Amino acid sequence: MTAEIINGKELSTELKLEMKEEVEKLKELGLTPHLTVVLVGENPASKSYVKGKEKAAAETGISSSLIELSASTSEAELLQLIQELNEDKTVHGILVQLPLPEQIREEKVIETIHPNKDVDGFHPISIGKMMTGEDTFLPCTPYGIITMLKSKDIEIEGKHAVIIGRSNIVGKPIGQLLLNENATVTYCHSRTKNLQEIASNADILIAAIGRAHAITAEYVKEGAVVIDVGINRLENGSLTGDVDFENAKEKASYITPVPRGVGPMTITMLLKNTIKAAKGLSKIEG
Numbered sequence: 172m173t174a175e176i177i178n179g180k181e182l183s184t185e186l187k188l189e190m191k192e193e194v195e196k197l198k199e200l201g202l203t204p205h206l207t208v209v210l211v212g213e214n215p216a217s218k219s220y221v222k223g224k225e226k227a228a229a230e231t232g233i234s235s236s237l238i239e240l241s242a243s244t245s246e247a248e249l250l251q252l253i254q255e256l257n258e259d260k261t262v263h264g265i266l267v268q269l270p271l272p273e274q275i276r277e278e279k280v281i282e283t284i285h286p287n288k289d290v291d292g293f294h295p296i297s298i299g300k301m302m303t304g305e306d307t308f309l310p311c312t313p314y315g316i317i318t319m320l321k322s323k324d325i326e327i328e329g330k331h332a333v334i335i336g337r338s339n340i341v342g343k344p345i346g347q348l349l350l351n352e353n354a355t356v357t358y359c360h361s362r363t364k365n366l367q368e369i370a371s372n373a374d375i376l377i378a379a380i381g382r383a384h385a386i387t388a389e390y391v392k393e394g395a396v397v398i399d400v401g402i403n404r405l406e407n408g409s410l411t412g413d414v415d416f417e418n419a420k421e422k423a424s425y426i427t428p429v430p431r432g433v434g435p436m437t438i439t440m441l442l443k444n445t446i447k448a449a450k451g452l453s454k455i456e457g
C-alpha cells in the first residue's frame with residue numbers, strides 16, 4: 172500500500188480562508204479578534220515560530236501584537252504583564268511562547284493567564300475540561316491532528332491509537348482527545364519496553380518524540396494512519412520528522428509529511444482558538 176498524504180499546509184490554507192470570512196463578519200459587528208504573543212529572550216526557534224504566528228494571523232485579518240522581553244525578565248515582571256493583559260478588554264488571546272528562561276516557572280505563567288484567554292489550552296482549567304469532554308480551548312497541535320484526521324473522514328472510534336511521547340503539549344493531550352473520540356489509547360515513552368511491538372499494533376500511530384527518523388517502517392502496521400509531529404533540523408538545515416517517511420509511506424494508509432504536515436495546523440488552530448476567545452465562547456465567570 173502507498174499512503175495518501177494528509178497535507179497540513181493545504182488544509183491550513185482552506186481553514187484560514189474560512190476564518191478570514193468569519194473575521195470579516197465579526198469586524199462588521201465591531202469585533203476584531205486580537206492575539207497578544209509574549210516572547211521572553213532570544214531563542215531562535217521561538218522567534219521563528221512567533222513570526223509564523225503573526226503572519227498567519229495577518230492572513231486571516233486577526234490582529235496580533237508581539238511583546239518582546241529580555242532574557243533577564245523576572246517571573247514577577249512577567250506575571251504582572253499577564254495580569255495587565257488579562258484585564259485588557261481589547262486582548263482576546265494571550266500566548267506566552269515556551270520555553271521560558273530558567274528563572275521563570277512555566278506553570279506559574281500558564282496558571283496566571285485567564286482561562287478565557289488561554290488560546291494555547293495549557294491552563295489546568297482548560298486541561299481539566301478537555302479531560303471531561305467539556306467545551307474548552309484545545310491545545311493547538313492535538314487539535315490540529317484531530318482536525319487532520321476528520322478532514323479525511325478517518326474513523327477513530329474503536330481504533331487502537333498509539334502515542335509515542337508524553338509531553339504536556341502534545342503526547343498527553345492527543346491521547347485524551349483520541350480517547351474522547353472513543354479510540355483505545357496506548358501511551359509510549361522513553362521508558363517503554365517493546366516500543367516497536369506496541370507501535371506496530373497501532374491503527375493510528377502518533378510520533379511525537381523529537382528524534383529524526385526514529386520511527387522506521389518496522390514500527391508501522393500495514394494500513395496504519397501515521398501522524399508525524401516531529402520537527403527536527405538536520406545538519407544541512409532542512410526540516411524532517413520523527414518518521415522515516417519514504418519507507419513508512421509504503422505501509423501506511425495515510426501519513427503526514429514534514430514539513431507541510433502537522434506544523435502548519437498548529438498555528439491555524441491557534442487562530443481558531445483566538446476567534447473562539449474573541450466570541451467569548453468557552454467562558455468562565457470571574
Ligand code: GUN
Pocket residue numbers: 266267268269270291311312340
Ligand atoms: N513552544 C512550542 N510549542 C508551543 C506552543 O504551542 N505554545 C507555546 N506557547 N509555546 C510553544
